[in-house]
Amino acid sequence: MSPRPGFVLETDRSTPPTLMWNGEKFGLQQLPTGSRIVYAPEPFDALNDPEGAIRDALNHPTGESEPLHALLHAGMKLTICFDDISLPLPPMVAPDIRQMVIEAVLDQAAAAGVDDVVLIAALALHRRMTEPELRHALGNRVYDAFAPNGQLLQHDAEDPENLLFIGETPHGEEVEINKRAAESDLLVYVNINLVAMDGGHKSVATGLASYRSLRHHHNPKTMTHSKSFMHAPSSELHSANWRMGRLIKDSGIKIFQIETTLNTDTFPSNFSFLQKREWEWTLRDRAAYAASSSALSLAPTKLARNILQGIRAPHALRSVYAGEVEAVHEKILEDVWAQQGVRVEGQTDIVTMGLPYISPYNVNSILNPILVACLGLGYFFNMYRGKPVVREGGVAIMFHPTQPEFHPGHHPSYIDFFEQVLTQTTDPEVMHKEFEEAFATDPWYIHLYRTGHAYHGVHPFYMWYWCSHAMEHLGRVIIVGGDPKSVRRMGFHPASTLDDALEMAKDVVGPSPTLTHLHNPPLFMADVQ
Amino acid sequence: MKALRMERRPTRFVAAYLASTFGSGRGAGVGPLRLGDGPSPRDLGPGWTPVTPLLAGICGSDLATVDGRASRSFESIVSFPFIPGHEIVALAERAGIDAHGQAFEAGTRIAIQPVLGCAARGLALCRFCQAGEVGRCGNLAHGHLRPGLQTGYCADTGGGWSDGPLMAHQSQIFVVPEVLTDDEAVMVEPMACALHAALRCPIDVTDTVAVIGAGTLGLGVIGALNFLSDAYGLARPHKIIVGAKYSHQQRSAKDLGATDVVEPKQLDRAVRAAVHAGSMGFSGHLGELSGGANVTFDCVGSADSIAQALRITAPGGRIVLVGMPGKISVDLAPLWRREIELIGAYAYGVEQLGDVSIPTFDLAFEFVVAKGLGNLVSARYPIDRFEEALAHAGQAGSRGATKIVFESSRSTKHRKDDA
Ligand SMILES: [Zn+2]
Ligand SMILES: [Zn+2]
Numbered sequence: 033m034s035p036r037p038g039f040v041l042e043t044d045r046s047t048p049p050t051l052m053w054n055g056e057k058f059g060l061q062q063l064p065t066g067s068r069i070v071y072a073p074e075p076f077d078a079l080n081d082p083e084g085a086i087r088d089a090l091n092h093p094t095g096e097s098e099p100l101h102a103l104l105h106a107g108m109k110l111t112i113c114f115d116d117i118s119l120p121l122p123p124m125v126a127p128d129i130r131q132m133v134i135e136a137v138l139d140q141a142a143a144a145g146v147d148d149v150v151l152i153a154a155l156a157l158h159r160r161m162t163e164p165e166l167r168h169a170l171g172n173r174v175y176d177a178f179a180p181n182g183q184l185l186q187h188d189a190e191d192p193e194n195l196l197f198i199g200e201t202p203h204g205e206e207v208e209i210n211k212r213a214a215e216s217d218l219l220v221y222v223n224i225n226l227v228a229m230d231g232g233h234k235s236v237a238t239g240l241a242s243y244r245s246l247r248h249h250h251n252p253k254t255m256t257h258s259k260s261f262m263h264a265p266s267s268e269l270h271s272a273n274w275r276m277g278r279l280i281k282d283s284g285i286k287i288f289q290i291e292t293t294l295n296t297d298t299f300p301s302n303f304s305f306l307q308k309r310e311w312e313w314t315l316r317d318r319a320a321y322a323a324s325s326s327a328l329s330l331a332p333t334k335l336a337r338n339i340l341q342g343i344r345a346p347h348a349l350r351s352v353y354a355g356e357v358e359a360v361h362e363k364i365l366e367d368v369w370a371q372q373g374v375r376v377e378g379q380t381d382i383v384t385m386g387l388p389y390i391s392p393y394n395v396n397s398i399l400n401p402i403l404v405a406c407l408g409l410g411y412f413f414n415m416y417r418g419k420p421v422v423r424e425g426g427v428a429i430m431f432h433p434t435q436p437e438f439h440p441g442h443h444p445s446y447i448d449f450f451e452q453v454l455t456q457t458t459d460p461e462v463m464h465k466e467f468e469e470a471f472a473t474d475p476w477y478i479h480l481y482r483t484g485h486a487y488h489g490v491h492p493f494y495m496w497y498w499c500s501h502a503m504e505h506l507g508r509v510i511i512v513g514g515d516p517k518s519v520r521r522m523g524f525h526p527a528s529t530l531d532d533a534l535e536m537a538k539d540v541v542g543p544s545p546t547l548t549h550l551h552n553p554p555l556f557m558a559d560v561q
Numbered sequence: 562m563k564a565l566r567m568e569r570r571p572t573r574f575v576a577a578y579l580a581s582t583f584g585s586g587r588g589a590g591v592g593p594l595r596l597g598d599g600p601s602p603r604d605l606g607p608g609w610t611p612v613t614p615l616l617a618g619i620c621g622s623d624l625a626t627v628d629g630r631a632s633r634s635f636e637s638i639v640s641f642p643f644i645p646g647h648e649i650v651a652l653a654e655r656a657g658i659d660a661h662g663q664a665f666e667a668g669t670r671i672a673i674q675p676v677l678g679c680a681a682r683g684l685a686l687c688r689f690c691q692a693g694e695v696g697r698c699g700n701l702a703h704g705h706l707r708p709g710l711q712t713g714y715c716a717d718t719g720g721g722w723s724d725g726p727l728m729a730h731q732s733q734i735f736v737v738p739e740v741l742t743d744d745e746a747v748m749v750e751p752m753a754c755a756l757h758a759a760l761r762c763p764i765d766v767t768d769t770v771a772v773i774g775a776g777t778l779g780l781g782v783i784g785a786l787n788f789l790s791d792a793y794g795l796a797r798p799h800k801i802i803v804g805a806k807y808s809h810q811q812r813s814a815k816d817l818g819a820t821d822v823v824e825p826k827q828l829d830r831a832v833r834a835a836v837h838a839g840s841m842g843f844s845g846h847l848g849e850l851s852g853g854a855n856v857t858f859d860c861v862g863s864a865d866s867i868a869q870a871l872r873i874t875a876p877g878g879r880i881v882l883v884g885m886p887g888k889i890s891v892d893l894a895p896l897w898r899r900e901i902e903l904i905g906a907y908a909y910g911v912e913q914l915g916d917v918s919i920p921t922f923d924l925a926f927e928f929v930v931a932k933g934l935g936n937l938v939s940a941r942y943p944i945d946r947f948e949e950a951l952a953h954a955g956q957a958g959s960r961g962a963t964k965i966v967f968e969s970s971r972s973t974k975h976r977k978d979d980a
Contacts, residue, residue, distance in 0.1 A: 440846045441846075447830065448830050448831075448834055451823060451824075451827045451830065451831075452821075452823070452827075452830075452831060452834065470834070474834065474837060475837055475839060476833060476837070476838065476839035476840065476851075479839055
């Protein structure tokens with residue numbers, strides 16, 4: 033039986049209250065009658081034989097590419113790069129898909145007699161992964177075989193010795209990527225496509241790039257011209273990565289791209305009510321909801337965070353393609369849309385979203401206020417094709433406590449960004465001109481990025497630029513339950529309840545607004561007609 | 562004569578100390594400070610003029626005394642009972658001669674430079690007093706006056722927190738230029754302290770300066786650094802980064818020329834970013850910075866503020882202690898390892914600005930006018946309401962205030978020519 037597609041419910045008086053994420057908590061929220069709730073499609077079934085599917089993809093490549101085994105030979109230099117801790121969300125139950133793919137690649141490399149193999153986590157400007165995180169992504173066998181000999185590396189965008197300048201695109205974009213990867217006879221990239229912006233040329237052109245290279249597309253101009261960056265043809269971010277990727281290809285770097293999609297089976301069985309439609313909750317779901325929501329709301333934030341960050345998603349492999357970058361990515365995007373697409377008729381005046389505890393940038397960490405903004409306005413807002421779910425000049429209402437709390441080891445420059453930049457300006461253009469460089473070149477942030485587990489100094493700027501399309505499009509952003517000082521500092525409006533927020537929204541969109549709630553996660557992409 | 566008097570009554574000091582744990586200034590009601598009628602100070606002879614206060618400020622050292630928190634090191638240089646109040650603008654009751662040797666008429670408005678050095682005590686001038694560095698005088702307990710480091714701590718002179726008169730010595734008298742309002746004139750003494758502190762260590766145009774605290778003295782130091790470069794061509798530091806707790810303090814700090822103003826707990830991070838330093842540790846938690854400010858002005862003087870100063874001052878840098886510290890416990894290992902100089906800054910004297918030497922008080926007259934520092938006077942109280950006044954002063958920051966003063970009915974709020 034195939035799973036049910038996404039669904040848009042129109043609420044009436046008999047509709048039960050809807051589940052609303054609120055950081056480390058969740059609750060039930062009654063939406064006004066006549067609101068629409070967008071539900072994700074149900075998770076696709078897992079592949080029966082994932083190992084077989086992976087082998088098959090390696091042996092029968094997509095696009096203009098030889099099979100992997102034909103590209104491997106003794107004496108060659110092989111580099112396997114893989115997506116980092118930001119994917120998937122939540123982290124998946126072991127074995128991680130990266131482990132399965134990399135083991136298959138290593139099998140073939142061993143059979144071909146390849147000795148010079150290096151694994152590189154494609155961090156871009158993200159934080160370095162910890163040993164347990166690497167072990168989780170790669171499995172103990174791979175970790176123990178490579179890490180002790182220095183053959184397991186994490187990309188360092190600030191190591192001039194290990195970066196190679198490739199050239200400039202016709203648009204003048206400098207391309208500079210990891211030297212070992214660029215100088216290898218073959219670069220195998222192992223990707224997880226959780227959302228439609230992942231993968232393709234972005235894997236190498238972004239994941240293995242330096243700040244010098246990234247700044248050409250991670251800036252306010254590119255981000256406001258990506259409508260949305262989840263939809264390739266309308267995304268300037270996508271176009272820039274594609275120009276860079278083609279330059280990399282033309283420079284003679286040989287890439288064998290392996291992309292995967294997972295199904296949207298996001299929560300383990302004790303939390304499975306989180307991905308069900310509320311009127312279909314069984315007695316068991318209701319009991320699980322009651323127990324977990326009250327436990328989480330009674331628990332101190334730190335404990336609640338530990339509980340939730342401990343969730344491992346039962347994500348299963350849904351599809352895998354390997355071969356030439358663009359051909360592979362095209363196939364993968366079809367699968368992502370098939371799993372995540374939901375047809376939504378027309379735009380709405382107000383969009384509501386419950387923001388959960390996790391985003392790509394706070395796995396095992398804290399969703400600080402800047403990441404709150406990015407999760408709502410950067411990610412959820414941009415999960416559309418065609419037009420945003422909310423009309424231009426409309427209002428976004430998000431639920432999150434938005435406490436001014438930061439992980440000092442992971443997000444040191446975020447603290448200064450919050451205190452020193454957001455107190456002066458919330459305008460992406462202004463901060464890009466006046467503050468970005470000082471943060472990007474700050475030696476302490478660079479030191480913490482290179483030797484600790486800190487995001488690069490410039491990263492909070494990128495998170496803010498991510499929001500620029502939404503901030504330009506929306507008439508107002510309201511955060512229900514958000515710490516008033518933090519919310520105001522970001523240029524948003526705090527509200528204590530949904531009713532208050534709706535009153536505030538009416539000042540902007542008029543007296544009888546339409547409302548659409550994004551019941552997210554599990555993730556979906558709105559196809560707005 | 563009605564006055565607030567401090568008496569030597571140990572039990573009352575203890576009571577005040579206990580009360581002050583509920584808030585600075587709370588010692589007023591239970592402590593050794595008493596409002597009442599008593600004898601006026603006797604005439605102290607040639608060179609002394611009786612004067613009547615118009616306004617008299619309340620400063621941090623006064624609050625410490627009222628609350629029984631003052632350092633015991635002052636015990637030998639105060640005499641009881643004394644009338645507090647050393648930030649004074651007053652009217653001369655008689656004609657006399659001022660510190661510059663100029664004659665003035667009865668009714669002239671004067672500011673009192675309160676140090677009671679050798680000249681006031683009828684002694685041959687010590688080497689500091691000879692050089693005009695009266696603040697450093699070592700004879701504060703000798704001569705024909707009873708002990709007292711300043712007017713406001715001496716049993717013989719009277720003090721500002723009274724209806725008057727009090728006695729002012731020629732060496733203490735500075736005629737207030739007409740252009741100053743009373744509010745500006747009462748700010749002259751604390752602003753002279755701020756100028757003196759700002760001049761306690763040389764500053765270069767490439768320097769980053771950190772200022773901890775933005776009460777009267779902190780704001781004064783920020784203003785002084787800017788005034789000295791505007792008016793006297795001294796080097797303007799590259800950056801003045803200020804840790805200020807309250808929003809009115811943050812605004813004033815900006816107005817007076819701070820380049821960066823942050824909340825006090827963010828000062829470490831702001832200094833780190835400004836000088837591109839790192840932290841001595843490896844985590845994202847800031848401890849001691851690897852570099853830091855060239856000069857830090859600590860305008861608080863607490864164990865926490867000195868510890869912060871030691872974290873954020875560059876190795877080889879200097880810390881100027883502007884706020885009055887007491888007996889506190891601070892780990893000085895960073896001072897030792899970082900070879901930081903800790904510099905005291907007390908009172909005033911004569912400042913050397915290039916070829917010019919100028920009494921700090923004369924410089925302060927220019928300073929308060931140039932920077933409009935009369936605005937820092939937030940509230941005036943008659944001495945009858947001293948408990949309220951001291952409570953207000955004790956919580957000045959949180960109540961949106963900077964300087965609280967006692968006023969007599971003869972003071973006006975206007976400039977002379979506007980009136
Ligand atoms: Zn004082
Ligand atoms: Zn002397």
